[in-house]
Amino acid sequence: MAAPRPLARFWEWGKNIVCVGRNYAEHAQEMGSAVLREPVLFLKPSTAYVPEGAPIPMPAYTRDLQHELELGVLVGRRARAVPQAAAMDHVAGYALCLDMTARDVQKECKRQGLPWTLAKGFTGSCPVSAFVPKERIPDPHSLKLWLTVNGELRQEGDTASMIFSIPYIISYVSKIITLEEGDIILTGSPKGVGTVKENDEIQAGIHGIVSMRFKVERPEY
16 A cells, blocks of 8 residues: 655645635735636646745746735545535645736736636746644634735735635535645635746745745746
8 A cells, every 4th residue: 555645745746726716805806806706716737836945937928927825725635526514624734825927928818818827827836835734723714814025015814804715615616626635725815916026035924823935036948
């Protein structure tokens, strides 16, 4: 029998990164988008992961790379069409995540009615913090998230402001995509998203729980 895979290093083997858009009303307004009745979903490939200590690569085709700070929910066991009442039983823990977005590319994709993959799914577009076991966060809907760029506070939000709760999101996603151990769900970003440039330093955290630090780099290719 194969040895169990360590959840503490989920970014090395987890397969699916499921992202929820427009889950904070102020961020939706910031982006000029309407608040919807159901979550907006999109995917990132597993090669989007960037563990702390590695640089965030800036794609050559964007001039407006932006940070979006999000709480990630790590799936601990298979979930298919899970009812909301049982959804939290499938949670193994959490991580702080960044949904790095090529905003200029996304705007052009939206204008043409095209998918957002170029803007959201590039290599290195999902920096993540260390794994936080479920036991350390009794209530994921009462967390304070923050992000700074070069020491300047950019994003600060409370997960209590999420439009769709975590049990609702898990239930909703699992009716569309079968979730497996090691998958992660990004639950949306509070307001304050902004542009980063080469050599910028991003720091972010969940107050009292975990923090992380990354540097933005322009790769040679």
